[in-house]
Amino acid sequence: MTFPDEVLMAYADDELDARTRAAVEAAMASDPEIARRIAQHKALRSRVHSAFNKVLEEPVPARLLKVVRSNPSGPHKNNVVPLHRRPVRRWAWQQWTAVAASLIVGLIAGRFALVRSRVAGPIVMRGGRVIAGGMLADALSDQLVATQSAAGPVRIGVSFRSKAGEYCRTFALARPAPLAGVACRAGDDWRVRVLARTEWTTGGGADTYRQAASPMPPAVTAAVGNLIAGEPLDAQAEATARGQHWRP
Amino acid sequence: MGSSSEDLRDHIIGLLPRLRRFARSLARNIQDADDLVQITAERALARAEQLRPDHSVASWLFGILRNAWIDEGRSRRRRESLLEPEDLAERVGDPAGGTDPELLCLQDALSRLPDEQRLAVALVLIEGFSYKEAASIMGVPVGTLTSRLARGREALQSMLSETSGVLS
Numbered sequence: 001m002t003f004p005d006e007v008l009m010a011y012a013d014d015e016l017d018a019r020t021r022a023a024v025e026a027a028m029a030s031d032p033e034i035a036r037r038i039a040q041h042k043a044l045r046s047r048v049h050s051a052f053n054k055v056l057e058e059p060v061p062a063r064l065l066k067v068v069r070s071n072p073s074g075p076h077k078n079n080v081v082p083l084h085r086r087p088v089r090r091w092a093w094q095q096w097t098a099v100a101a102s103l104i105v106g107l108i109a110g111r112f113a114l115v116r117s118r119v120a121g122p123i124v125m126r127g128g129r130v131i132a133g134g135m136l137a138d139a140l141s142d143q144l145v146a147t148q149s150a151a152g153p154v155r156i157g158v159s160f161r162s163k164a165g166e167y168c169r170t171f172a173l174a175r176p177a178p179l180a181g182v183a184c185r186a187g188d189d190w191r192v193r194v195l196a197r198t199e200w201t202t203g204g205g206a207d208t209y210r211q212a213a214s215p216m217p218p219a220v221t222a223a224v225g226n227l228i229a230g231e232p233l234d235a236q237a238e239a240t241a242r243g244q245h246w247r248p
Numbered sequence: 249m250g251s252s253s254e255d256l257r258d259h260i261i262g263l264l265p266r267l268r269r270f271a272r273s274l275a276r277n278i279q280d281a282d283d284l285v286q287i288t289a290e291r292a293l294a295r296a297e298q299l300r301p302d303h304s305v306a307s308w309l310f311g312i313l314r315n316a317w318i319d320e321g322r323s324r325r326r327r328e329s330l331l332e333p334e335d336l337a338e339r340v341g342d343p344a345g346g347t348d349p350e351l352l353c354l355q356d357a358l359s360r361l362p363d364e365q366r367l368a369v370a371l372v373l374i375e376g377f378s379y380k381e382a383a384s385i386m387g388v389p390v391g392t393l394t395s396r397l398a399r400g401r402e403a404l405q406s407m408l409s410e411t412s413g414v415l416s
Contacts, residue, residue, distance in 0.1 A: 006394055
């Protein structure tokens with residue numbers, strides 16, 4: 001018996017009536033392809049669900065609580081108190097002129113952006129995973145903590161082996177935004193395991209990352225704590241690992 | 249009315265984490281997502297009398313958020329990727345919480361779906377609404393919801409499969 005994909009999807013979502021469910025289960029037992037498609041639907045559901053579930057653990061911003069607690073309720077009850085509204089933007093001609101001017105600039109800039117966007121950013125997605133790209137990927141593969149330049153765009157913090165045996169490295173970037181994170185070697189890629197905003201202090205005219213003044217963000221420190229097996233690599237172990245292209 | 253208004257406030261406060269999660273599947277960044285939740289709370293309080301006693305408060309609030317997103321959407325810009333360097337700063341969590349790249353990845357994939365498929369996926373897969381509830385929030389028949397969900401899922405599946413190439 002064959003089923004349209006919508007029925008298999010509804011089975012995975014527990015939306016079928018008992019009779020159809022039983023028919024699908026019977027078919028599933030005899031047809032591995034049906035079982036595979038149902039498993040795929042379930043896996044996608046659980047992947048999407050668990051990624052977004054992390055939002056539930058974040059503290060709710062105070063401004064939202066304040067709106068709910070103190071905004072007046074109902075249109076008629078509180079005529080005295082004006083409702084908090086976002087101001088409706090009415091644009092004057094000056095602003096429209098500015099928009100027109102910026103569109104022209106945008107058209108010109110767009111020509112350059114087309115060229116620029118061929119260079120991969122530091123964080124890219126491939127095969128459903130977030131990996132390091134461009135200068136970040138290069139720095140993770142090539143830069144050694146002992147010899148890296150203080151003026152470079154990427155700073156490597158520590159290198160270590162994870163419990164799964166892969167090589168991982170912490171990094172900090174000044175551009176496009178002050179970000180820090182952990183990336184672990186997976187095949188020829190550096191898979192990004194955590195990202196967090198950080199401080200990148202500017203001093204003496206050039207961008208310099210002051211590790212002493214601005215240590216790793218707590219999110220990165222916590223990720224290292226969860227991933228690391230043993231101690232961070234020393235300079236010699238790091239150089240050896242690079243020589244082996246970070247393959248375990 | 250006083251006490252029912254307090255009940256509604258408590259109810260909204262209890263649902264804020266879920267509304268934030270839903271908004272994060274729709275908005276480009278954390279700030280925009282929380283703006284959507286704020287608009288939702290403001291509108292819900294201003295229109296409290298529209299909530300029928302037999303109506304689920306959750307469905308009502310999610311419906312308001314969905315409408316707010318569609319309204320805001322007029323000014324939304326489509327870009328190639330949410331991981332564009334200039335967007336990264338506002339999409340990455342604070343130093344304490346950080347961001348799980350898996351979430352970034354799924355948000356990016358969701359943003360490539362047509363709006364209606366994206367809503368169907370968010371309401372059913374992320375929020376766990378039944379097909380019937382999701383259809384009622386979207387104001388469409390269950391059959392329409394089901395086909396949007398199926399198409400959205402199929403597109404997501406191919407974007408997220410390990411064998412797919414660079415997403416851009």
